[in-house]
Amino acid sequence: MNKELFDAIDGLEKAYGISPEYMYTKVEEAIVKACIKEYGGKNLAGQNSEPVVKVNIDPVKKDIKCYISKAVVAEVDDPVTQITVEEAKTYNKRMAVGKVLDIEVKTKNLRRISAGTAKSVIIQAIREGQKETSRREFENKQEEIITATVAKIHEDTGDIEVETGNGLLKLPVGEQIPGETYEIGQKIMIYFCKVDRRSGDSDIRISRSAAGLVKCLFKRDIPEIADGTIVIRNIAREAGSRTKISVLSADESVDAVGSCIGQHGTRIAGILAELGKEKIDVIAYNDDKAEYIKSALSPASVISVDMLEERTAHVVVAPEQLSLAIGVQGQNARLAAKLTGCKVDIKTE
Secondary structure (H helix, E strand, O other), X not given: OHHHHHHHHHHHHHHHOOOHHHHHHXXXXXXXXXXXHHHOEEOOOOOEEOOEEEEEEEOOOOEEEEEEEEXXXXXXXXXXXEEEHHHHHOOOOOOOOOOEEEEEOOHHHHHHHHHHHHHHHHHHHHHHHHHHHHHHHHHXXXXXXXXXXXXXXXXXXOOEEEEOOOOEEEEOHHHOOOOOOOOOOOEEEEEEEEEOOOOOOOOEEEEOOOHHHHHHHHHHHXXXXXXXXXXXXXXXXXXXXXXXXXXXXXXXXXXXXXXXXXXXXXXXXXXXXXXXXXXXXXXXXXXXXXXXXXXXXXXXXXXXXXXXXXXXXXXXXXXXXXXXXXXXXXXXXXXXXXXXXXEEEEEEO
């Protein structure tokens, strides 16, 4: 069994990049747990007692040895963790009270324990090892996008699983674009929000509803953004419905908004196709808050903007522009406020 186990561990390193040292640790932990369960008992007071287990793994000799350590005493109170000096001397004549005797677990018992734990340990290690490999890979992709393939759809929760080339990742329903439907084998763009090593199973967070997805799509499709000529200043997004993005050109000869949209919308077309029915308003950023808010309320036409305080604006529009400025259920005004960081109060003339 030992040789088979070591061969399997070597195979895991080649197939999944799981280090043998990691596997040896997991095998040791599993054998210790199995031995505690096998050799545990009760002390004279009737209380549960666990044996002290030591495991030595020798990768060179492909050998595993396991020992139960017992304290040598004059009178035994706990047969699980103690042994009389007389009995200890049958193993080692030099034993005396106060010493510790390591009793090797019989070979046939160790083989049975190893066989019983190896399969579950290896399966779990594969899962954890793949997850760690993915985590390391994805740590370099934070705030980036990649193309993934829909691999599984959970009808009960609405969550889906996507294949990234480095394992499966869950895209929760809350991170999906509302109203979007998926099919097995479908290619979609996903955004890596973060890799958090402090959390549990959800430490690799991906999204299609995050504003970062839009930012990355613009960087992918607009060369001037990719090379830094145009800078994205802010994004306000309600996924599946509307996004407002403000841009600023570092070169006065480059029209930031025009470069992002393209002639007849050719440049932004690919981004819109990726986001389905979601609309995108590209806004020119302006240090003048009043002008910035006026642009942010697009497609509505604004008559005037008065800054009552640093982050409070009184906006005047024509009566026929009021509903457009506010938007359906207040969305246009809400996104404009989020984009500019100002409270926006819209009134007619």
